[in-house]
Amino acid sequence: MSSQPFPRAHPDASAGAQLRLLRRQAKLSQLELALITGISQRHLSCIETGRAKPGPGTLHNLLTALQVPLAQSNSLFLAAGYAPRYEATPLACASMEAIREAISHVLQANNPAPAIVLGSHWEVLAANASTQVLFDLVGLNPDAATGLNLLTTLLQPGGLGDHLINAEEIRTVAWQRASREALGNPALATLLASLPAPQSPPSLADELPPLVLTRVNSRQGELSFLSTFTTFGMPLDITVTSLRIEHLIPADAHSWQVMTAAYEQLPGKP
The missing domain is CATH 1.10.260.40 (lambda repressor-like DNA-binding domains)
Known part of the structure; x- marks a missing residue:
């Protein structure tokens, strides 16, 4: 973007x-x-x-x-004198079946790493089983991922942000990204105005890593993740343009081991 x-x-x-x-x-x-x-x-x-x-x-x-x-x-x-061309089709509609199946495939393929589907207001529309695993490891309700707003849980006290070792760094990145998106999204701007802004910019290390890691404080010690996004190419629907899948890829051997072991213990795992 x-x-x-x-x-x-x-x-x-x-x-x-x-x-x-x-x-x-x-x-x-x-x-x-x-x-x-x-x-x-x-x-x-x-x-x-x-x-x-x-x-x-x-x-x-x-x-x-x-x-x-x-x-x-x-x-x-x-x-130009024409009717609006592009619609915002609800994801549940029959015409969006291929989109839903693609999302389901990507989410399942990402296990044992967490993955979530975000809408235009940062609402979590779907999540894979490993996202529930991660929530359980940090002491949050393991069934609370779907239906959650990622921006809210990162910025408000008592949410996921409180379980991040580098909370201010991640909150600053999220705030800046959401602020850019809110310039063309009034509903997101309203949500952002209701949330606390990060207190201060994070300090800059002497040696910078290739990208910002999401560092989580869990019952199994620190877990580190790389964040990547998947979006749909060549969209012709407003709903499809707003969808993005965030993948949290374990960034070290310990994080992989913890996530894999916890995922394998799930009853009837996908």
């Missing part, structure tokens, strides 16, 4: 004017965008100045090339 929000033109601005603003924000010339999308530079110039109206396919092609969020793309379709 980009560290800067996409620019917002005046609500009454034409689709062409909004496209020009988006192109400039992407630091692309008309010629470069024309080459990426396969339309002529002359036609793109006419679209941006309002002398030509883009067809739905051309507009979709331009917005995709500019990596404009689908919710914002809908406003450009409206500005």
Whole structure:
């Protein structure tokens, strides 16, 4: 995700004017965008100045090339005189079956390492069995992972954040990431405003590791995890664009051993 929000033109601005603003924000010339999308530079110039109206396919092609969020793309379709193109389909709908099956496959394949599915407001939509194992190891309710809000449990006292050895470091990273996302997400902005901000930036070590580790204080001692994310490529639905799977990969032999042993003891494990 980009560290800067996409620019917002005046609500009454034409689709062409909004496209020009988006192109400039992407630091692309008309010629470069024309080459990426396969339309002529002359036609793109006419679209941006309002002398030509883009067809739905051309507009979709331009917005995709500019990596404009689908919710914002809908406003450009409206500005161009078309109905909004992209829907936010509930994950439980029949049309999302392939998405649900893919998520289930990725979650199960990540065992014995924890993995969670996050929505656009950092709500935990699903979690694998190893996430429940980790919650149990740190003394939290092992059945509380699904339905939890990750941002809330990291930032509020009494949640998962209290069980992190490097709590301020992780809280700062989460706060900064959520703050960037909240620039285009009013509901997330409201949630963030209700949560305590990190007290102070974490101190910087003399030698920095390749990435920030999530260091957990558990009954089996310190557990360290690398964090990676999986998202869906080429989404055409607003719900799908918001989904991300966070994988917590054990970062050392001890963490692997503890997670593997605890997972193997689960009754009827997946």
